[in-house]
Amino acid sequence: MALTFAVSLGGATPALAQADVNSESKPSQQDREQAVALFERSAKAYQEGNFEEAASYLRTAYLLDPAPILLYNLAKALEGAGRLEESKAAFEKYLEREPDTPDRKGIERRIATLTIQIEERAALEKLKAERARLLTQPP
Secondary structure, eight states: OHHHHHHHHTTHHHHHHSOOTTSSSOOOHHHHHHHHHHHHHHHHHHHTTOHHHHHHHHHHHHHHSOOHHHHHHHHHHHHHTTOHHHHHHHHHHHHHHOTTOTTHHHHHHHHHHHHHHHHHHHHHHHHHHHHHHHHHSOO
16 A cells, blocks of 8 residues: 555645645645645655554645645545545545546546445444344343
């Protein structure tokens, strides 16, 4: 997973350096610089397997400079942390913000896979709860 995040980072710094045309107000130069620094810290955390930490840095960076690439990387970090619903939501928001991304079909497939994983996880939890209920009932 670290490799896919690192590959996606390749185009991120230029994205952070550009004004986000979809945002209501442009980030200040200071906010942009802070966002880049947080982004770099998130990449290091991600590569070390600290997905929650990476996600935290990316959320803060996105608040400072809402560059869409941050949503993509946030989705990857959240997925690594096992937070599938949040990952799916971040991927969906990324596609909303970047509808013409060249990797749209790949991201849509990832969203579909996450949806299946979320459903499977919910079904497993339901089975575990039913098993626990049956084990605690008197015969």
